[in-house]
Amino acid sequence: MPRRSNISPQTRKVIARLFEDPGIWWHGYDLCRVLELKSGTLYPILMRLKKQGMLEAAWQDPSKPGRPPRQVYQLSAEGRTLAAAQKAEMTDPIIPTPEGSPT
């Protein structure tokens, strides 16, 4: 039986959400709101993904004068590959899905 990767559920949520709209750059706070994760949970995930090369980060010019530039995130090519594999893993009929996860 293929081995399921040991990514945490929160990391899976982040990867899945970023994979839904691969061309969109996300702010950290928007990800927190959409995924209902605290900043203390989200940012370690983003840091880990960026360190592993799964995430791209860029600085965005401020929308209002006097505000600092904000960092935005999207999946890298490797991250999109991982996300596709993760999605396939979740829908594979051979591998049982964990209880409560979307099918």
Place this chain on the structure above:
Amino acid sequence: MTKAPPFIRKFANHLTLSLLDAAGEDQREWALAMAAEIDAIDSHWHALSFALGCWQVIWRMDGRPARWARFGLATLICSWAGAKAYLVWITVPMAGPSTNTDLPNWIPLWAGVAGVSYVLTGLCLLRRRFSGVATGLCFALMLNAVAYLCILRDTAIASPWLLALIGEDYVIWTMILGGLAGISAIAPRRGAQQ
């Protein structure tokens, strides 16, 4: 004239600034990113919640410069727990019917339980389990507050040294919180030296 920000926003801004101070060189970019997000949040309470979470991230990552401070605080907590345990040891014989003291029997037991709670709080601090630290401190403080209120209700059993000992808990708690907040100012210098 611009309106002054409310206290919640000021506190969130202060946390943001201390976040930038506390972050090491390799976390600087992430600290700037988190600080920019806090600035962009319109809701003051959300900004504070976000800032507290970001502080937790930096604290966990930059453990090396703050390690000595955590050990110091844990030692302080456990020393106080030892003092409370000593209180149990010296007051239990005094609570018998043959003594003149009006100290009720449950006071030393509560002091002992609070002492155990302090020890567990110290262990949580060493392991960087900050929710455990908050829970332990609140629990010990609650025990002491209840004991204090009961003693105030019945002033006949109020002992000056006992009241001072229970009152000291509030001082210790303030020192611990002040110490945790002060780490943001001292940690970068220790990190730079290392």
